[in-house]
Amino acid sequence: MSETTGASYASAGVDIEAGDRAVELMKEWVKKTQRPEVAGLGGLGGFAGLFDASALKRFDRPLLASATDGVGTKVDLARKLGVYDTIGHDLVGMVVDDIVVCGAEPLFMTDYICVGKVHPERVAAIVKGIAEGCVLAGCSLVGGETAEHPGLLGPDDFDVAGAGTGVVEADLVLGADRIRKGDAVIAMASSGLHSNGYSLVRHVLLDRARMSLDAQVEEFGRTLGEELLEPTKIYSLDCLALIRTAEVHAFSHVTGGGLAANLARVIPDTLHATVDRSTWTPGAVFDLVGKAGQVERLELEKTLNMGVGMIAVVPQESADVALTVLADRGVDAWIAGEITDRGAHTSGAELTGDYAK
Numbered sequence: 001m002s003e004t005t006g007a008s009y010a011s012a013g014v015d016i017e018a019g020d021r022a023v024e025l026m027k028e029w030v031k032k033t034q035r036p037e038v039a040g041l042g043g044l045g046g047f048a049g050l051f052d053a054s055a056l057k058r059f060d061r062p063l064l065a066s067a068t069d070g071v072g073t074k075v076d077l078a079r080k081l082g083v084y085d086t087i088g089h090d091l092v093g094m095v096v097d098d099i100v101v102c103g104a105e106p107l108f109m110t111d112y113i114c115v116g117k118v119h120p121e122r123v124a125a126i127v128k129g130i131a132e133g134c135v136l137a138g139c140s141l142v143g144g145e146t147a148e149h150p151g152l153l154g155p156d157d158f159d160v161a162g163a164g165t166g167v168v169e170a171d172l173v174l175g176a177d178r179i180r181k182g183d184a185v186i187a188m189a190s191s192g193l194h195s196n197g198y199s200l201v202r203h204v205l206l207d208r209a210r211m212s213l214d215a216q217v218e219e220f221g222r223t224l225g226e227e228l229l230e231p232t233k234i235y236s237l238d239c240l241a242l243i244r245t246a247e248v249h250a251f252s253h254v255t256g257g258g259l260a261a262n263l264a265r266v267i268p269d270t271l272h273a274t275v276d277r278s279t280w281t282p283g284a285v286f287d288l289v290g291k292a293g294q295v296e297r298l299e300l301e302k303t304l305n306m307g308v309g310m311i312a313v314v315p316q317e318s319a320d321v322a323l324t325v326l327a328d329r330g331v332d333a334w335i336a337g338e339i340t341d342r343g344a345h346t347s348g349a350e351l352t353g354d355y356a357k
Contacts, residue, residue, distance in 0.1 A: 061171070072195060081225045100240065101266075106137050109141050184313070185273055185338060191230055193285060196256045196304065239251055246318040263275070263311050279335070
């Protein structure tokens with residue numbers, strides 16, 4: 001009688017040993033993110049990440065703020081280029097900068113990495129980027145999950161998502177109720193496309209214009225792929241520094257939907273935000289997407305950040321101090337608009353004028 005070989009998890013495409021190897025490779029990076037509240041509490045590989053909540057005793061009424069996000073189809077470019085660490089940096093930016101908008105300090109993050117096949121070095125590179133982003137954001141990476149999905153994803157396919165938690169004093173929460181007529185709208189420059197609009201970008205530049213990711217683009221001073229993978233700028237510590245130094249009424253994280261739509265989310269029904277395009281020049285990548293795809297300006301502005309990644313709304317008398325604080329921290333920022341009465345305006349925010357050349 002011939003022997004038969006029974007099915008196993010490995011024969012189904014799941015490599016437990018590779019997963020264990022990935023965990024070992026990422027441990028050193030995760031350790032670099034540890035805040036005092038997580039130091040010595042368990043460690044990577046446990047069932048849950050721990051955070052010492054006694055640190056919240058310094059608050060009178062601490063409110064926890066949470067956010068969950070991913071980086072969309074930008075992961076496809078990372079896969080094609082074989083560059084995996086920057087996508088983790090993107091993930092942190094998307095999560096923590098949603099948290100800081102209400103004035104909350106990001107405390108910790110967890111991640112979820114879904115792959116068709118575990119390549120330990122690739123997974124570790126993704127986590128390395130997440131850890132580096134957490135350091136820039138001042139938060140800890142306390143755990144996560146790497147899931148192998150053979151048969152659903154190709155061997156080189158992957159996706160990432162993350163969740164974060166922050167804390168803010170209840171009576172210091174920022175938002176629409178603090179904004180007043182006459183407030184200044186301060187724009188903070190983006191580092192490029194960040195992590196939104198890549199379905200449009202890929203369709204225009206790769207599918208329609210047939211551009212190669214390896215192509216040198218004179219306006220960028222580097223390859224198209226390098227420009228498109230430029231990591232998302234992380235603003236959380238800059239925003240927290242601003243709160244400590246100047247009066248701030250609201251922040252708006254410019255992500256999917258563009259500048260006007262995201263700013264409108266923090267404008268009260270009785271007021272209106274006007275942002276003057278002539279106060280800045282969008283980076284060359286935005287112009288390339290518009291020209292290569294014959295994309296109308298309003299469509300670009302509904303999809304891409306157009307060079308502004310974060311907005312702060314502050315009283316006029318705090319604007320100079322705010323700009324000084326941001327400049328000292330290396331953040332390119334400028335007064336881009338103001339808050340007025342809503343009047344006949346149907347939306348909470350609009351862009352006016354033409355971009356500076």
